[in-house]
Amino acid sequence: MDASGEYYIAIDSEKCSGCGDCVQACPQNALEIAYIMVDIEEKPLAVVKEEHRKKLKYTCSPCKPEKDTPPCIKACKQKAITCIWKSGRR
Numbered sequence: 001m002d003a004s005g006e007y008y009i010a011i012d013s014e015k016c017s018g019c020g021d022c023v024q025a026c027p028q029n030a031l032e033i034a035y036i037m038v039d040i041e042e043k044p045l046a047v048v049k050e051e052h053r054k055k056l057k058y059t060c061s062p063c064k065p066e067k068d069t070p071p072c073i074k075a076c077k078q079k080a081i082t083c084i085w086k087s088g089r090r
Helices: 021-025 071-075
Strands: 008-011 031-038 041-048 081-085
Touching (some): 008 041, 021 031, 071 081
Antiparallel strands (some): 031 041
């Protein structure tokens, strides 16, 4: 979630395989793969890089998520990524 509280990238830990396709597709270099505890095991998941977390509105704006499907979502075969913007869901 960004600082305004109106822009989110949600990654479903149940669906994400940690393949990195979204990381490769992101032209803003805003995503990375990190090992996160899910339930009782550590698994690789896509996450928003710390330096981008509070400014998603600006980081993701070149992809025009309010008008088109962002590259990270298009690249995710597992459909694990959801972008939620002021103007609605993608």
